[in-house]
Structures are given as C-alpha cells and as structure tokens.
Amino acid sequence: xxxxxxxxxxxxxxxxxxxxxxxxxxxxxxxxxxxxxxxxxxxxxxxxxxxxxxxxxxxxxxxxxxxxxxxxxxxxxxxxxxxxxxxxxxxxxxxxxxxxxxxxxxxxxxxxxxxxxxxxxxxxxxxxxxxxxxxxxxxxxxxxxxxxxxxxxxxxxxxxxxxxxxxxxxxxxxxxxxxxxxxxxxxxxxxxxxxxxxxxxxxxxxxxxxxxxxxxxxxx
Amino acid sequence: xxxxxxxxxxxxxxxxxxxxxxxxxxxxxxxxxxxxxxxxxxxxxxxxxxxxxxxxxxxxxxxxxxxxxxxxxxxxxxxxxxxxxxxxxxxxxxxxxxxxxxxxxxxxxxxxxxxxxxxxxxxxxxxxxxxxxxxxxxxxxxxxxxxxxxxxxxxxxxxxxxxxxxxxxxxxxxxxxxxxxxxxxxxxxxxxxxxxxxxxxxxxxxxxxxxxxxxxxxxxxxxxxxxxxxxxxxxxxxxxxxxxxxxxxxxxxxxxxxxxxxxxxxxxx
Numbered sequence: 421x422x423x424x425x426x427x428x429x430x431x432x433x434x435x436x437x438x439x440x441x442x443x444x445x446x447x448x449x450x451x452x453x454x455x456x457x458x459x460x461x462x463x464x465x466x467x468x469x470x471x472x473x474x475x476x477x478x479x480x481x482x483x484x485x486x487x488x489x490x491x492x493x494x495x496x497x498x499x500x501x502x503x504x505x506x507x508x509x510x511x512x513x514x515x516x517x518x519x520x521x522x523x524x525x526x527x528x529x530x531x532x533x534x535x536x537x538x539x540x541x542x543x544x545x546x547x548x549x550x551x552x553x554x555x556x557x558x559x560x561x562x563x564x565x566x567x568x569x570x571x572x573x574x575x576x577x578x579x580x581x582x583x584x585x586x587x588x589x590x591x592x593x594x595x596x597x598x599x600x601x602x603x604x605x606x607x608x609x610x611x612x613x614x615x616x617x618x619x620x621x622x623x624x625x626x627x628x629x630x631x632x633x634x635x636x637x638x639x640x
Numbered sequence: 641x642x643x644x645x646x647x648x649x650x651x652x653x654x655x656x657x658x659x660x661x662x663x664x665x666x667x668x669x670x671x672x673x674x675x676x677x678x679x680x681x682x683x684x685x686x687x688x689x690x691x692x693x694x695x696x697x698x699x700x701x702x703x704x705x706x707x708x709x710x711x712x713x714x715x716x717x718x719x720x721x722x723x724x725x726x727x728x729x730x731x732x733x734x735x736x737x738x739x740x741x742x743x744x745x746x747x748x749x750x751x752x753x754x755x756x757x758x759x760x761x762x763x764x765x766x767x768x769x770x771x772x773x774x775x776x777x778x779x780x781x782x783x784x785x786x787x788x789x790x791x792x793x794x795x796x797x798x799x800x801x802x803x804x805x806x807x808x809x810x811x812x813x814x815x816x817x818x819x820x821x822x823x824x825x826x827x828x829x830x831x832x833x834x835x836x837x838x839x840x841x842x843x844x845x846x847x848x849x850x851x852x853x854x855x856x857x858x859x860x861x862x863x864x865x866x867x868x869x870x871x872x873x874x875x876x877x878x879x880x881x882x883x884x885x886x887x888x889x890x891x892x893x894x895x896x897x898x899x900x901x902x903x904x905x906x907x908x909x
Contacts, residue, residue: 497823500830508816588798588817598817601732601799604759606739 429608432599439595440616446591447578447624450513454520454577461521462528476525483522488583491515496587512584520577527573531566532558564635571628575621582617592616673876675744676720684725687713688743688869691728692822695845695901696749699728708901712766712868713747715893716884730819732799735760738871745881746869749839751801761872763882765865766894768909770840771805773857774847779834784857787835788812795824795833802837805861828854839864841902848903 465476483491496511506514535558543553582593596613600606679685689697689709697707705726717724729737734750737743738760752762773794775781787794788810796802798817806815816833818824825846828836838846840860847854868881888894889909898906 496832497826497830500827500832505831586819587823594817597732597798600736601803604735604739604756606732606736 424607425605426608426612428605429599429603429612432595432603432609435595435599436592436612436616439590439592440620442590442594443578443581443592443620446509446513446516446581446584446589447574450516450520450577450581451574453513453517454524457517457521458524458528461525462532465525465529466532480522480525483518484526486519488515488519488580489586491519492583492587508584508587508589511587512581512589515583516577516581519580520573523573523576524570527566527569528562530569531562534565535561567628567632567635571625571632574624574628578621578624579617673874673880675871675874675877676880679720679722679744682722684723685717685720685745686725686727686743687717688727688729688734688737688746689713689748690731690734690820692820693749693842694822696842697747708897709747709749711897711901712888712894713745715888716745716747716868716881719884730799731797734869735799738869741871744870744877748869749842749866750869751864752867752869753801756869759872761870761874761878762865762867763870763878763885764889765867765909766885766889767841767866767898767906769864769866769907770860771802771837771862771864772840772843772860773810773835774828774838774843774854775835775857776828776831777853777855781835781857784809784859784861787857790814792835793833795827795836797821797824801862801864805837809861837861841907845902 461476461479464472465480467473492511492515495506495514496508499506499511539557539561540553543557548557581591584591585593585597588594592613596609599609599612603609689705691697691699691705693707695707697705697709700706705728710726713726714724727737727743729743729748734746734748735756738746750762752765756762773784773787781787781792786792790812792810792813793816794806794810794813795816795818796806798819800821803815803817806813813835816827818827821838821842824833824836825838827833829850835857843856847856868885870877870881895906
C-alpha cells in the first residue's frame, strides 16, 4: 500500500514559486504571440483572395492537427539537426505559439463573422474610413464576442505549456517530475501540481470573466 | 420495531465483518507472497521497463519490446509459467509503477541505489556498469574538468542516476533533463547539448552503432548495480526473484543473454 505523506515533499516547495512563474510566463507570452500571429491568418482566411485563403487554411489545418509534443520535438531536435539551435525555452514557446495561433485564428474568424455586415455598411455611410471602421466599430464588437472562447483557449495554452517539461524547461510540470524522481513521492508531487494547475486555470478564468463583465457593462 | 431494525443492522454488520476478516485470513494462510498469488491468479506478470534504451530495452516497430532486459523478464515469466505483460514507463516511472502496484517487478536497466532502496526493493545485481561522459568526436572537450564550466550543456535522462553524477562531477555545467536516454542522445547528436552522461555499456553500444561520430571522455564516474526492482514489503516475492537472479547469473544464462545483445562478454560481477 502507498503511504501518502505530503510532508515528505515540503522541502521542495521553495522551488515552486519560480516554476509557477515559468509556467505563467510561457503561457502569457505564447498567448500574446499567438494572438498577434492569428490576426493576419484570420484576415487572410476571410480575405476572399484564393491564394491567401488557401495559405491560411493550410496553416490552421496543419498546426491544429499536430500535437504540441511533436511540434516541440521538431523545433528542438529537428531544427537543430538542420543547424538551427533553439534553446529549450524558445523551442517550447514556438511550439505553444504556433499551435495556439491556429486555434486563435479560428476564434477570431468566428468573432468577425458574428458582426452583421450592416454594421460596416452603416459605418461607411457615416463616412468613416476603412481603418476607423475596423478599430472603432468592428474590433470592439469582435472582442466582446470572442472573450468567452478566448478564456477556454488561454486555459488550453496554460495546460499545454506543461509539455515543455519534456525537454527540461523548469516549469511547474518539471517541478512535479523532478520532485517525484528526487523524493520518490510521486503521488504527492502529482497532487500538488494538479492543485496548482487548477488554481492557475481558475485564476485565468476569473480574470477573463472580469474583463467580460466590464466589456458587457455598456450593453446593459 | 426499532429493536428489530437494530437487531437486523447488528446482524448485517457482524456478517460483513466476518466476511472481510475471513477473507483476509484466507489470503494470509493460502499464500505467503501476496504478489505471487496475484500473479498466479491473473496468469500474467506485469513487468515494467523503459523504452528507447537499447540494447537493454527498446520497442520494435510492431510495438513489442526487445532487448537484454526483456529476455530476462520473459525467462522469469516462463519459469513461473505465466505470461509476461510489459508495461512501458519512463525512468522515474519505474519507482512509481512499483509503489502503486501497477507493476509486479521491473527489469529496466535499474540501478540499485540506497535512496531508491528506501522506497522499493532490489534483487542482487545481474550486471554491474559505470558511467561515462560522451561527446561528439569533433568536440573541443577532452577532459571532464573542461565540461565543468557555465555554458556547457550536459544531457541526462530524468530520474536516472546520471542526474546525481552530473551534479557531483560537473556542478558548474548546465544540466538538461530529457525523458529517455534516446532523447538525450538525440540532443547530443543534433548539437543541442555538448556532452551526455551514459551508462558505460550503453555508451559502448551507441559508439558501435554510430561509428566515429562520438567518443568518451576518459574516466568512469559511477559504480552501478543493475538489478530487478520489486515493491517493498513482500519478503517472499523478494526471495523468489533474488533466487531467480542468483541462478540466472550462476548458470551462465545471464552471460549468454548479455553476449547476445551487447556482442561481447559480460563484465565481471
């Protein structure tokens, strides 16, 4: 019988804050980078210009259908064999971001398609320029529509970031594996890591829900 | 009415208690080793091993495992007249699998260390190995002292003995942990790390496969008794497995299997 004893891994807790910071940094940067990457992809997909549409669809289908783990291996081991040496951190970030961009592009596309064309027409009839229509009329409404799926997306990126531990990025999953292998108290370290992941995800969800409430305040 | 109900409840409780206690007593009397009785009842023995660790253990394209460790496990299963069921784990998973009862034993290039012995049990060793630092032939590194510098990356499999060897001998170098030995080797091969710490025998087999691309730095950095692992607390299961290893070594079968997979003679035990 396994004797559960959380106290046995207390000495490893001092390394927890740093590993949580790594997980959050990896997630935060990947979310921002992938959103920036997703805009041109979503725009290209909706452009109606055949080569751009095909390219955007190809990107989305390619990166949505390759596991993050495989992307990580390609970037870390594969590119290195071709002479491009990415560190474990950059390889993990790139794997997360390129994967997340595919999902984010689809979320953005759904957001754009939810805006009635009458909005653009009305804005144009008021004499707004194209960029003004985009920035002042369309984007705020897109943002409001995509907030709930975007929250799910962020949680997906946060959980996906745990794959970085495979190549030894010192994140929360790495803390879990290292603590387990050092103390032989695997169940305890799994449980602690799982609890922290839950708290982090709930935190992300709460922050985005607060943003959502503010965004909707004007609609009441 | 309430009296009757209480009587029925008491009767039920007594019945359950007798059944449970009786069950325990039967198990304790019938079989000295709980694990052995489970294995015999099941008809299969669950053996944990690691993947990507040739020639000890690796997975063939058809999904079945092969190697020196696999042959040893299969011989033990045959001796017990049960079917082997191989469970593939990573390095730290060898201990977890035993602790949680997911595996009855491991044959997994598993070094008996005192730290591990506090969590699980080991038989006597069936092979004794050392550890080397391996680099690319073209590397400027000539001695392990040169590895011990900031900016030099050393690849190790996570949860293996190489982690401790790296911390003890090259604490200034940057240690990069991978999930399997082959991942660590791939990192060395693709230039993502400058050196790798490897079991000396595995080292030799990688050198044999990869020809002139790699070399070892001089020096042996560990004494490792490779043994069969088993859950702690079942003394009879230990007695059976230890007898198996004693006879495997004594009969020369160990040396034969070793030569089959490594291509040269078993180093003295």
